[in-house]
Amino acid sequence: MSYQVLARKWRPKRFADLVGQEHVVRALSNALKEERLHHAYLLTGTRGVGKTTIARILAKSLNCETGTTAEPCGECSACRQIDAGRFVDLLEIDAASNTGIDNIREVLENAQYAPTSGRFKVYIIDEVHMLSKSAFNAMLKTLEEPPSHVKFILATTDPQKVPVTVLSRCLQFSLRNMTPQQVAGHLAHVLQVENVPHESAALALLGRAAAGSMRDALSLLDQAIAYGMGEVKEDGVRAMLGAVDRRYLFVLLDALAAGDGPRLMAEAEQLAQRGIGFDSVLAEMAVLLQQLAMAQTVPTAIADDEPEREALFALASLIAPQDVQLYYQIAIHGRKDLALAPDEHAGFNMSLLRMLAFHPVNAQPESVAAPRSNAAPRSNASACCTSSGTSPDQCTGGGN
Template sequence: MSYVVLARKYRPRNFAEMVGQEHVVQALTNALTTQRLHHAYLFTGTRGVGKTTVSRILAKSLNCTGPDGQGGITAAPCGVCDACRDIDSGRFVDYTELDAASNRGVDEVQTLLEQAVYKPVQGRFKVFMIDEVHMLTNTAFNAMLKTLEEPPAYLKFVLATTDPQKVPVTVLSRCLQFNLRPMPPETVREHLAQVLRSEQVTYEDGALRLLSRAARGSMRDALSLTDQAIAFGGGELREPVVRQMLGAVDREHVRRLIAALADGDGAQVVATVEELRVQGHSAASTLEELTGMLQRMAVLQVVPDQVHCTDPDDAECAQLAQRLPADLTQLLYSLCLQGRVELGLAPDEYAALTMVLLRLLAFQPEWTEKKSLKRSSAEAVRPSAVHTEPPPAVTPPSVAPPPTTPLPAHEPVSSPESGDLSDFWHRVVSTLMEREAVTALTRELALQSQLVQRTDDCWTLRIGNPALAQAGSRERLQAALSAHGWPVRIEVESGPVQDTPARRHAAAAEARLRAAEESLRADPFVQSMMRDFGGKIVPGSIQAL
């Protein structure tokens, strides 16, 4: 006897065996039980979710005679009577399946409708099932409208399509429509585990998770991939083997990429992409895994209680979710999703992947460090066309200590004024930034905070954005201060801030820009160009270097 593939061997034979479509099963079961039967049904949904299966089960329910031959319409077909067995094997003369993808013309439809005038030969009802009905021509649709609206009492229409938008509204209005949903990965995984136990195949949970995600909501695809994985793995399902078969990226690479993005570490991002290139992993698969993990991280950031203790991926996502603010997670997700479209436009998919990931660093919110795009010290002192002096309140120390020498911390701390605290904190933060001692969220915590209290062993910072007050950022800032001469404990509180290093930097930048605009407008050459030739200064085009 030839081997029967899993997708056919485990096709549901009744409503009780169907998984993932409870809303459709319940509606049809109630209709069959009360015998409130419509004359035309339309089942929609993506491939492999059970449209044809539901059609066959419905045909069996309408024509089942029971084991003793005395049964009637039922929601639980017996599966052993002649009608049930013949429908399962495709030999029931009163059940006709028409593939509209290859029989889409008016002639094929008229040939089918000619059979409608004859009563059932073997069963209780004659059932016409038209698969991929959206492929029919307009003429074919028009030919069946009248019969579809008022068929004989013994005739039932069952239509199935993956694209209901292409079905004319005149057809939709004549049908009872059911939408079969894509199945969630957890449902697919549980069904695969049940099938493999029946087949006595050894498997790992990690392998089933990979297969259930790769199926993309289609149970048929999941069973077909499982067949392939069993053959590829020599009768066993091991996670590394299944990952190799699917070309899936190891989640360790994905975790390293997200961690590097969280730290603003461009060098680590580029190194990880190069490692993916060497190992031959797909760039598209990498972005797909990234979007999947970022989506799960976003959910856990909003609803932390949804962590599944039995799923190791959830535990890892929860750890990464604590390292990224919720809005940054949303930004990364959007850019990764858009980046999948751009891969096909680049001559080298790995170069495109690198650019997408570097864009994540370049387009982070302004409170996030752009570590990979920092200017060099030479660039910071580049001479500019416009020279302006910043306000005294934001002037950095005239002499910065060398990077290897910690700054002294002998300033008075008894009853300090708020202005003195702000001046002191601005000098400290400027020093840490010059020495590149703080990066990413740690740097933003320092820039966006205000020093409100200072003692010999404890400094209290106030932050206006609670998303920055994460334990990891606070600990890294505390370690950076200790390494540069301030061995103190940092405490962070939420509340309104008035004077922060970031605001001082912004005020200084605005002052330089105003001075640059005034200097440019006062330039004799610019004035002559505007006067003699009608020249104009484009708003927003002036930048202070």
């Protein structure tokens, strides 16, 4: 049985299917509608945000048999061949494997010939920053004034390594990382169409774990479905990701709010016995503290369907807003200190003890200064003179 992974099955085939890149879609769609087409585009962004996908959709828009359009039909021969990766006038080049000047020279020599079956010859050069300096120099002239039937679409995850001479010849679009909410919403749509039972809390975990990459999110979703035997449940996703059960974090912060040191250390010991990574604990604690700050300052920002809404507001009422801000900073810096600590457990405990040290119960009052008398303090010389039976004036020269 042939199974197609979700990341490939759900790769967008139209601009309308893209998630989180509205600013790029709007610019390209308007350019296609008005036929104000540039000859070179540069798409930048981290992995899995849609650079190659947008390049392929743009190639379909340019070569669709219905005409140059922002909404390719997806049914004509050109669209189907591009989707299948068999379109003769679409050349995808992996710059990481073809870094030399000889590879680029071959591309440029072929660019002068008219397209075989399409309207335009489209060159997609992925990870273009991997090209050598000589390869970049060789393509500058063609990139600036290519034949009218040629379009270049460059993609890179590291635009700082692309020479400025290349950047100045391209229209540059920076693709954004997707928010956890956008990722979770798209995963919910995918699972609904795929008829896979799921829990919204599990999708929120996957959305955070994807770190802005939709491809990573779909790959993790595939793994979660396999782990849960056809279901995506919160407990299974937490176990798969090694994430912390937020119930333990609520208990930790509740003990911290009460200033209960023994209980706080006992809960930390239970986390250690469960084999949970303390870096993940501090990261999840920072997320929870951020939500507590939102609940205290902008309550309407907490969604009504938030599974832990009541627990969030209950805990937010127990910790002062300034303490939430302080605990957040300690959790953030505590992650950096873990590598320097004797071991992760000790580093995590030290972060908790720092939070506990600033609790009002444990804060030491400022020492009260002793009342000062009106008389001038006795100097060491005066004390010495007194003990020797000599007047202070004689010791200090006051009698002269």
